Amino acid sequence: DGGITQSPKYLFRKEGQNVTLSCEQNLNHDAMYWYRQDPGQGLRLIYYSQIVNDFQKGDIAEGYSVSREKKESFPLTVTSAQKNPTAFYLCASSEGLSGELFFGEGSRLTVL
Amino acid sequence: ELKVEQNPLFLSMQEGKNYTIYCNYSTTSDRLYWYRQDPGKSLESLFVLLSNGAVKQEGRLMASLDTKARLSTLHITAAVHDLSATYFCAVGRDDKIIFGKGTRLHILP
Numbered sequence: 503d504g505g506i507t508q509s510p511k512y513l514f515r516k517e518g519q520n521v522t523l524s525c526e527q528n529l530n531h532d533a534m535y536w537y538r539q540d541p542g543q544g545l546r547l548i549y550y551s552q553i554v555n556d557f558q559k560g561d562i563a564e565g566y567s568v569s570r571e572k573k574e575s576f577p578l579t580v581t582s583a584q585k586n587p588t589a590f591y592l593c594a595s596s597e598g599l600s601g602e603l604f605f606g607e608g609s610r611l612t613v614l
Numbered sequence: 615e616l617k618v619e620q621n622p623l624f625l626s627m628q629e630g631k632n633y634t635i636y637c638n639y640s641t642t643s644d645r646l647y648w649y650r651q652d653p654g655k656s657l658e659s660l661f662v663l664l665s666n667g668a669v670k671q672e673g674r675l676m677a678s679l680d681t682k683a684r685l686s687t688l689h690i691t692a693a694v695h696d697l698s699a700t701y702f703c704a705v706g707r708d709d710k711i712i713f714g715k716g717t718r719l720h721i722l723p
Contacts, residue, residue: 552709592657601662602662603659603711607655
């Protein structure tokens with residue numbers, strides 16, 4: 503089945519550690535996005551990519567990094583520089599600029 | 615800077631009643647989206663609106679777009695408990711898609 507797969511679903515991390523969240527899609531979509539959601543809040547854009555080997559910062563990129571080496575994959579690294587990383591992270595993709603976003607199931611990160 | 619505002623942020627309503635959620639945005643846009651999120655889950659796409667005057671309906675939900683007023687509405691007709699969820703609008707401009715804070719809808723039996 504076509505879709506977006508995020509892993510891990512739950513992740514616990516100690517302060518000072520970097521963690522990488524995986525996002526893979528088999529929809530052949532060009533565009534991919536990472537959003538962060540805090541409890542009771544909307545989604546805030548971290549990074550997005552419209553094409554392989556190119557990506558742009560969203561509204562809250564500080565403390566995060568991404569890569570887009572393959573069309574299917576858009577991993578997000580939460581670095582130790584991110585001051586408050588505990589959140590629900592959602593990856594999405596779309597066929598083009600006018601297309602709807604298809605979301606993965608999300609990754610819930612907790613910093614201990 | 616593109617900003618998206620939804621209101622109300624919380625809504626508690628009785629089954630069988632009608633209500634409307636509003637989504638205002640600050641700059642011109644060429645596309646608007648509505649999503650549903652159940653607690654602890656990801657987002658499910660409801661509607662994509664691409665032109666002024668666009669109206670789409672699915673079951674008890676109807677979405678419309680007025681690009682001149684920079685306003686979209688999500689109308690709920692004869693609400694049922696299964697529609698309890700958080701509803702988000704999102705607005706696209708160039709290659710960014712920005713979300714509102716969401717409207718938490720609770721429908722009382």
